[in-house]
Amino acid sequence: CLITKEQWRQAWSSHQQNYLNAIPRTGYQLEMLFTDRTLRFLELGGATLRDANYLAGRGYDATGSDYEPETVRIAAAAVANAALKTMVLDAFATGLPDVAFDVTYHNGLWVCFGSDQKIRQLLAEQARITSRYLVVIVHNAHNERLRRTFAERAKTDRRYDIRFFRRPELAGLLEPHGR
Numbered sequence: 001c002l003i004t005k006e007q008w009r010q011a012w013s014s015h016q017q018n019y020l021n022a023i024p025r026t027g028y029q030l031e032m033l034f035t036d037r038t039l040r041f042l043e044l045g046g047a048t049l050r051d052a053n054y055l056a057g058r059g060y061d062a063t064g065s066d067y068e069p070e071t072v073r074i075a076a077a078a079v080a081n082a083a084l085k086t087m088v089l090d091a092f093a094t095g096l097p098d099v100a101f102d103v104t105y106h107n108g109l110w111v112c113f114g115s116d117q118k119i120r121q122l123l124a125e126q127a128r129i130t131s132r133y134l135v136v137i138v139h140n141a142h143n144e145r146l147r148r149t150f151a152e153r154a155k156t157d158r159r160y161d162i163r164f165f166r167r168p169e170l171a172g173l174l175e176p177h178g179r
Helices: 006-021 025-033 049-056 069-079 117-129 146-154 167-175
Strands: 041-043 061-066 086-087 101-107 130-137
Touching: 006 069, 025 049, 025 101, 025 130, 041 049, 049 061, 061 069, 069 086, 101 117, 117 130, 130 167
Parallel strands: 041 061, 041 101, 061 086, 101 130
Antiparallel strands: none
């Protein structure tokens, strides 16, 4: 998944409609976990902004972001939701003030980075801008069937060439940021 900005833009623009038509599972899960509609949400590395869009549509203060300006423009135009805020952000250095959002989350952003050092950098920035709840969603390395499916698909589509995580590995990465 280590691809250039141009490859990222092309991948998301060519597959965007499929992702937008998919159920916003992360949005549903966040809505069930966080019922307080006064919380401010930031989706990092959102690409299609599907989950932030869902939350905004349900009355949450939700902002969707990605590091590639064209991806954000395409996604914002596709969802056309006046309640959704969008930002172009580099998740490694957002430029946001400390504790700018109550809840920050990403759905699979880490799977694009093979280096624990890069993930620690992403996590440190996410923790810095988060006041209350930091949510990390990754692909489960314990699910052998999913790993095989992705390996097969990766032969023809680089979007499936990703990193999977095991529970102990996640615990080790997240432990320094537990509050």
